[in-house]
Amino acid sequence: MANSVPDRAQAPKQRLMIREMILENFKSYAGEQKVGPFHKSFSAVVGPNGSGKSNVIDAMLFVFGRRAKQLRFNKVSELIHNSQNHRNLELARVTVRFQEILDQEGDQYTVIPGSEFNVARTAQRNNESHYYINGRKVSTKDVTDLLKGKGIDLDNNRFLILQGEVEQISMMKSKAEDKNDTGLLEYLEDIIGTDKYVQPIEEAYKKLEEVNEKRLGMVARLKSAEKDKDALEDKALEAKQYLERKAEMLKLHINATHVFGMEVQVKLKAAEAKTTELKEKLAHERVKSKDHEKELAAAEKKYTTAEKAHVAAIDAAAEAYKELERKDAQNNETVKALKTKLKKATDKMASDVQQLEKLDEEKRACEAAAPHLVAQLERLNADLAESEAALESMKEALKGEVEGYHQQLSQVRNELAPWEKKISEVQARISVGQREMELLQRQETEAKKRLEKATKELEDARSAAGSKEQRIKELEALLQTRRGEIEGHKQELAAAQAAERKVEEELAVIREKSVQLRADLSASQGQSGVMRELMAAKSRGELSGIYGRLGDLGAIDTKYDAAVSTAVGALDNVLVETASDAQRAVEHLRRTNAGCATFLILEKQAHLERPASERIETPEGCPRLFDLIKIKDPKLRRAFFYACGNTLVANDLEQASRIAYGQDRRFRRVVTLQGQLIADSGTMSGGGRPQTGRMALGNAAPRGAATDARAAEAELREVDKQADQLGQRVAASQTALRGAEKELAVLETDLPKARMEAEANSQRAADLAQRMSGLQEATKVDAADASRIKELHVAVSKEQVNLLTLKEQWKFIRIVYKHASAGGEKLRSLKTKVEKARKKIEETEADISKKQVQAKSNGKQIEKIKKEISKQGKDKEKLEAELQACADVAKNIEDEAEKRDLIRRNSGIIKQTTTALEEELEKMGKIAKEESRRGDELMEQRNKHRKQLAEVLGMSFPWSLNSGIHMAFRMQKSADNQSDPDPIASVTMRFPTIHVHHLCWLFYVQATLLYADLQKLNPDLMAIEEYKQKMAEHAERAKELEAATAERDKLRKEHEALRKSRLDGFMAGFEAISLRLKEVYQMITCGGDAELELVDSLDPFSEASGIVFSVRPPKKSWKNISNLSGGEKTLSSLSLVFALHTYKPNPLYVMDEIDAALDFKNVSIVGHYIKERTAGAQFVIISLRNNMFELAERLVGIYKTDNATKTVAINPGRFALVKPEKEEDQEQRPPGFIQVASG
Incomplete structure (x- = not known):
């Protein structure tokens, strides 16, 4: 980076420059127009307003990738030239020719061989647009990548200042409000180059946040583990103390056992001597037992073979026995059913036999009475004949007296005799028919009675079953209701308990809040100190525009x-x-x-x-x-x-x-x-x-710790009251739930009882319903009997009608006969006697007929019952045969069971024999082992106690306090009664004056007292293991937290390193730019001052930070950019542009009327600065101020004729050396012109 003005004497640097531009039908340019060539440093584009100067910049931007809307057009096709002389053109093209050069002295430069390239872009009528590099069609990205690679800043367009935009540079916001905006901070950082750290810093911060969030979770888990560990510490300590005392008790017990074992060892020596003697005897006996062993081996081999067969037989017998048990159960069920059928058949047969005997007896009685009745009839006939003879004699004696009546009497008698006979016969027939009907209807009547009784019982059973079913429904409904009530009580209880828990949680939160109030107040005092200072300064008028802390300006629920x-x-x-x-x-x-x-x-x-x-x-x-x-x-x-x-x-x-x-x-x-x-x-x-x-x-009012504390206490009292009410509600719900559960238990007991009773009644009704069919069949009369009863009924009815008629006639004749029988007392007496005899004869004849009919009817019934009895006998024989078959099956089962019992008994005998042989074999070995067993047991007991002491497993002491003391006293008594104690050397060496039994007594008493103390304790022995687990878990959590902390610190260092690199790089560039800004501004303003100041110097990239651009124009005070005039804003912006150019040169600058707002003096100063101090870049400036364009090394003139723009390029230096031309040569091209293009 260059922090000072480049010197022309320095070694030349390779840089990019625009040689010329070719515009074809672009906007105001018709046809193919060449703009240029441009000077390597300072070129000025001049021309009248409206001639198309700005279209030069638009053409350049068009090639650099700007869209039509960015060029103030809606569509690409609108960029095609359209004028009166040039209509419906299909294509517009702009070509910019670049080359890379090395600066030489003056205006000279050297073109880097092979560095020339052309970039062109076309616009077509169909709104299509294409890019070309050296005639090769490429994409927009290819063009932008090429130009960016050559150093042209297409991202921030720092190379371009359009008309009216020069003032906006200094008016940029101190910091961008969002990602899509650009503030002065972002503008400078992009130039400085530290924006490359933004993405890595964000990624590092994201990783840091993730790791920090993970670490916070680990911190919470560590605190939880530490809390669990601390909660178990007291229990573990208590258990440890318990185990230490128990270990001490076990040591005493082991010492006593050890001392006592030493005495036993003395006795063991004697036992070993005796054992040696027994071993000698045993050797002698073994010699004798060798023959027995051979016999035993043979017997064992035979026993093994027999045992295998025996086991197989036992297994087979067991399977067979299972099958026999199944068959026996099935046979028992069959026997039970057959016995029930046999009992019913036997009862029916007995009833029929009883009825048969009764009928037979009646028949025999009738048959026996018949001869007597016949003899009686004969006697009565003889008596009647005698009486009639006497009567005839008397009548003969009275013949004279009653002669007149004899004829009448004889006539009446003759008439009466047949009627009497007829009446007797009819009565006899009626009697016989009625008797026979009664006999036939008696069985039906009895069956109907049984049917009626069974029907009534069936109705009663069904009624009872229905009543029980109704009761069951009521109980089920009540049960459901109670269950619903219980569920409701449970829900109410759960809701009350949940509410109680919630209130308890609120209580905990409120209590914690009350405790934290002072801490919060203390924590907020530091912040309130800053706020007090700011608000105090505001009240003193030193500061303005301060509202206060954001959290205090609003309120929330x-x-x-x-x-x-x-x-x-x-x-x-x-x-x-x-x-x-x-x-x-x-x-x-x-x-x-x-x-x-x-x-x-x-x-x-x-x-x-x-x-x-x-x-x-x-x-x-x-x-x-x-x-x-x-x-x-x-x-x-x-x-x-x-x-x-x-x-x-x-x-x-x-x-x-x-x-x-x-x-x-x-x-x-x-x-x-x-x-x-x-x-x-x-x-x-x-x-x-x-x-x-x-x-x-609450409301957005100022808050204070005291107010919050009082509010928290009031809230605490209110919530505590709610907790009491909820506790009462929980108790009431629990009481109601217990009552409902008791009622439910009673109902659950009553319901099965009712169901059992209902099932019993239903079963009884089913049995009665099954019997009903048999009873209904019994009520049905045989077809022959029904026909006979019908015939008898008709006959009896008919005979009864005849009898009534005969009786009426007989009655009339009898009256006549009475009148005719007058003859005195004696005659009447004889007549009465005759009548009685005749009546007796009639009755006897009727009895004889009755007995004969009854005997005949009973005979028929007897035959019928005999047939039924015969059938029942066959059924009974069949049932008895089936029972006998079942009995045979049962006997076979018993025989098989007996065989199995025999096998079992034989097995027992074999086992007894085997056991006897084994006992005989082991008997000799036991004699030798018996004496050594006790010593082994004592040694095993000693080792066991040692192991218990080592492991401290928390086993219970085997004595109570009383039993331990009693044992100690018994040992003391045994020691006192021993006449010749035999002290053990090892013990007497340690305790020369204490007897072994006294020493054991002391050990056992101490151990017993410790055991009594331990019994009073109730430690949680599992707490030690749990405490160890919690310790291990705490250590693991701490290790995890340490690893997470190390990872967090590592990422934090990486994040801080990136931030520091960004900050250091930015601050270095910022200070260089700020320093150069001061120099440039002082130079172009002749004494002014400018400053770039960070809002937050500690963190320039924070949300509230940014860069403030302040200037002090000459002879004026410091002012914000927004308060400057237009010219002052322009000078400020240009100072920043020139300072940035010094810091990071751009190969190309295109500026459109940057001098519009400047006065004559300042235009000249800026022009000279560009000419003298910016030789390392190419400036293309559009200007209408002669103070500016007269300083340019190359002038590009823009003019318009016939609605079409044309260009001409002039080298002012060469043009100034040309002599005035003659008048006739004025039409010729002056030597100063490099290029003239016209339409």
């Missing part, structure tokens, strides 16, 4: 405190009106050393007024954070919108994720009520204790 405190980082910024207000505030803080502050400039947020006033629809109805803030002054809304943007507030992280990662890209930034933030980039932050208190709560 408590619900959104964490959300706004987390999501809005600019709440601590100081809001000012303008950039100059911020600059003055920065200077004031610098002078007073009051501290640092970040400023938010309100005038720079004017473009946010409209979006801040819009009402937009948000996903899922989530509110914008900006809309939730209460702002006193509407003017400040755009500042809060700048800080908040379209950040949404979600209820939880799940809803926030749905919105942030959804389709609507406007709402990528979402914060939850708990302070969890999803940034525009998609990264999440938060999760620990959320930030609060960075904005006023």
Whole structure:
């Protein structure tokens, strides 16, 4: 980089220059016109207004890639020349011829061989446009890449200053408001070249944020692990102390066991001697047992073979037994069903036999009575004959007296006799028919009675079943109701408990908030010190335009405190009106050393007024954070919108994720009520204790720590009261729930009972319904019997009618007979006797007929019942045969079971024999092992206690306090009763005056007392292991955090290194440019001063920073650019352009009437500066001021005739040397002309 004016004496540098331009039908140029050639340093384009001077620059920009609209036209085809003499042209073309040169002395230069190239662009009538490099068709990118490679700044167009734009350079904003804008800071950084660090810095910052977010999560996990570890520390210490005391107890126990074991070793020696003797005997016995062993081996081989067969037999028998058990169960069910059928058949058969016997008895009685009745009838007939004879004798004696009546009597008697006989016969037939009908109808009547009884029982059973079903429904409904009530109580209890937990959480939060108030107040005092100083300066009139801290200028509901405190980082910024207000505030803080502050400039947020006033629809109805803030002054809304943007507030992280990662890209930034933030980039932050208190709560009024504390205490009392009420509500819900559960338990017990009773009634009804079909069949009369009953009924009815007729006639004849039978008492007596005899005869005849009919009917019934009994007998025999078959199956099963039991018994005998052999084999070995076993057990017990002591596993001591003391006293007593103690040398060496049993007694007493103390303790022995796990987890978390911290520090160093490189490079270039600006401005203004000043010198690239361009015109005070005149603004802009050219030269500059606002003096100064100090670049300047273009090395004249622009290039130096021409030679071209082009 060059920080000073290049010297002509320096070695020449290779640079690009435009040799000439060829315009064909472009805008005002008709035909092919050559503009140039241009001078290597300073060329001026002159011509009257409207001649087409600016079209030269437009042609150059057209080739450099500008669109038609950027050239003040709507379409490319409008760039084609169109005049009265040149209409409907199809093509416009502009060609710019470049070459690279090395500067020589004066106007001379050397063209780099092979460096010439042409860049052309065409515009066609169909609005197509094409680029060409050396006649080869290329793309726009190829052209721009070529020119950029040659050093032409096409990004910021620093080489170009159009008409009226010179003043805008100095009027640029101090910093760009968005990415699409360019401020003075970005303009200078692009020239300095440190903008190459912007993307790496952003990427490094993104990585740093990701790692920092990951580290914050690790910090939270480390704190959680440390909290868990600290929570277990006391329990682990208690368990450790418990184990230490237990270890001491086990040591005492081991010592006692060890001492006692030493005594046992003495006895063990004697036992070993005895064992040696037994071993000798055993050897002798082994010699004797060799034969037994051979026999045993053979027996074992035989036993093994038999055992395999036996096991196989047992397995087969077990499978067969299972099959037999299944068959036996099936057979038992069959026997049970057959017995039930047999019992019914037997009962029916017994009933039929009983009825048969009754009928047979009646038949025999009838048959037995018949002879007697016949004999009686004969006697009665004899008596009747005798009585009638006596009566005839008497009548004969009275013949004279009653002669007159004899004929009449005889006639009546003759008439009466047949009627009496007929009546007797009819009565007998009626009696027989009725008897036979009764016998036939009796069975039907009895069956109907049974059917009626069963029907009534069936109805009762169904009614009871229905009643129980209804009861079941009622119980189920009641059960459902109770369950619903229980569910309601549970929900109520859960809701109450949830509300109670929520209130408890609120209590914890409020308590924590109260505790944090003083800390927050202390933390805010540093910031309030800066604010007090700024506001004090404002009240003294030293500063103006300061509104205050942004977070204090609005208020928000408590619900959104964490959300706004987390999501809005600019709440601590100081809001000012303008950039100059911020600059003055920065200077004031610098002078007073009051501290640092970040400023938010309100005038720079004017473009946010409209979006801040819009009402937009948000996903899922989530509110914008900006809309939730209460702002006193509407003017400040755009500042809060700048800080908040379209950040949404979600209820939880799940809803926030749905919105942030959804389709609507406007709402990528979402914060939850708990302070969890999803940034525009998609990264999440938060999760620990959320930030609060960075904005006023409630109304936008000033807040204070004391007010917040009182409010927190009042809120604490209110929430505590709510907690008490919720506790009562939980208790009431629990009581109601327990009552409902008790009722539910009773109902759940009653319901199965009711179901069982209903099933029993339903089963009874089903059984009765099954019996109904049989009973209904029994009520049906046989077809023959029904026909017979019908016939008898008709016959009896007919005979009854005849009987009534006969009785009426007989009655009449009888009356006549009575009148005719007069003859005295004796005669009447005889007549009465005769009548009685006749009546008796009639009754006897009727009885005989009745008995005969009954016997005949009973005979028929007997035959029928015999047939039924025969059938039942066959069924019974069939059932008995089936039962016998089942019995045979059962017997076979029993036989198989007996065989299995026999196999089992044989197996037992074999096992007993084998066991006896094994016992005999082991008996001798046990004798030798018995004495050594006790010593081994003692040694094993000692080793076991040593292992317990080493591992300290927390086993329970095997004695209680009383049992330990009792054992100690028993040992003491045993020691006192021992007459000849045998002290052990090793013990007496350590305890020469203490007996072994006394020593053991002391050990056991101490151990027992320790055990009693341990029993009072109740430590959590698992706490040690848990504590170790938590320690390991804490160490692992710390290691992870250390690694994350190292990675964070590494990325932070990389980020800081990039920022430092950017800052150092920028500050170096900035200082060089600023210094050169001062020099240039002082030079062209003859004593003025200019300065580039950073708004924030510590961080030039912050949001509130930027670059302020201030100048002090000659003999005037320091002024802001906006307050300068047009000429002063032009000089300021040109000073900056020339300073930047000195810092980073551009090979080409094209300027359009930059001297329009300058006076005569300043035009001359600028012209001379360009001529003398800018030899290292090519300047093409359009000017109408002679003070400017007269200084140019080459003049390009622009003029228009016939509505077509033409050009002429003049070398002023050579033109000045030409002598005046003669008058006749004036039409010839003067020697000073290099080129004349005309239409």
